[in-house]
Amino acid sequence: MISKDKTLYSYLLNILVDENCASAQLITSQDVSSLLKRIEKINLKSINIDPEISDVSDCNDDIFIVLDDVVLSESDIGTIKNLLSQKIVIFTNFKKDKNIDDVMLRLGLQTELRDSKNKLKCFSYNLKTYNNKRSWNNAEGWANPENFDKFRW
Numbered sequence: 001m002i003s004k005d006k007t008l009y010s011y012l013l014n015i016l017v018d019e020n021c022a023s024a025q026l027i028t029s030q031d032v033s034s035l036l037k038r039i040e041k042i043n044l045k046s047i048n049i050d051p052e053i054s055d056v057s058d059c060n061d062d063i064f065i066v067l068d069d070v071v072l073s074e075s076d077i078g079t080i081k082n083l084l085s086q087k088i089v090i091f092t093n094f095k096k097d098k099n100i101d102d103v104m105l106r107l108g109l110q111t112e113l114r115d116s117k118n119k120l121k122c123f124s125y126n127l128k129t130y131n132n133k134r135s136w137n138n139a140e141g142w143a144n145p146e147n148f149d150k151f152r153w
Contacts, residue, residue: 004118009035021062028067059084066090086127094119
């Protein structure tokens with residue numbers, strides 16, 4: 001196994017364990033048999049592997065992972081984010097797209113990993129932590145708390 005695969009697989013396993021995922025959707029056309037051997041040791045109940053995003057019709061998995069061999073358009077990422085999963089991890093290659101940082105930022109994804117040695121970037125999105133509830137936007141922050149969420153002006 002090459003260094004890039006070790007880094008990628010270790011990082012993926014850490015994410016799956018930290019997020020306490022029971023199921024995952026993986027988009028790749030690579031041979032991931034060594035990753036699957038590692039996944040067997042953790043508490044992941046199911047994993048679906050497809051070579052392209054178009055092969056995924058309905059996804060109710062805890063996390064959606066796209067490896068760096070798959071090229072996604074902005075609309076593909078939007079589809080994943082809005083329809084398929086609340087937690088997303090996307091790996092990209094340094095060489096494939098120079099504007100990938102801007103695209104991911106526009107779509108609300110955060111940079112998680114930047115490994116120049118292996119030419120690998122990782123972006124993530126988690127709906128539960130993306131837009132935290134603000135403490136000031138509740139009934140206590142209003143002049144008339146009894147009217148909170150009753151009237152629109």
